[in-house]
Amino acid sequence: MRKLLLAAALLALTTTAAHAQYAFGAALTASHASNIGDDSAHNEWLYGPTVSFQHEHGKVVQAGFDFRASFLNGNGTTINSGGIGPRVAVPLPHLHTKVYGEFLIGANWVKPRSNSTLYTSHFDYDIAFGIDHALNKRITWRVLEYQHQGVCFDSDDSRNNLSTGLLFHL
DSSP: OOHHHHHHHHHHSOOOOOOOOOEEEEEEEEEEEEEEETTTTEEEEEHHHHHEEEEEEEEEEEEEEEEEEEEEEEEEEEEEEEEEEEEEEEEEGGTEEEEEEEEEEEEEEEEOOOOOOOOEEEEEEEEEEEEEEESSSSEEEEEEEEEEEOOSSSSSEEEEEEEEEEEEEE
16 A cells, blocks of 8 residues: 555656646545444444545536545454546635535445455445645645445445545646
8 A cells, every 4th residue: 555655646746737637546534334244233433545546627617537445444344345436526726625526336345244254245326525625736635525335225234434635646
């Protein structure tokens, strides 16, 4: 993970600005997961990294996409997930800040502590919104992001995530 962050930082610092913005991100995520596996009373706090690649363009309203993956674990439970979907952001130029929202569709792989050898797969949806603050032209601080993840179809599994991290613009 450190090598990936270092490579992204070096790439971000050595490239020139493009009309459309691409960025790699790395964040620390805390997730409260409910109803994991077959245990409806199973509630856990999970922690781990979230990595992302995003694209956006526009001036007043920026539109694009985000692709992300999370690798969360805690107390014997593991949840790995990935998703892709549209992203809309509104820059607040005088504050060097932007607010954004995303809707992602993807999958997750869950290994509850009650079964330490079996992963189950599920389709999921994610709704995320947050605040990014530009530190300079190449690096943005993801101040805070809230993300709700729900499992599609026949499951009550859900997660509420809070993340903070850095984006490295290409």
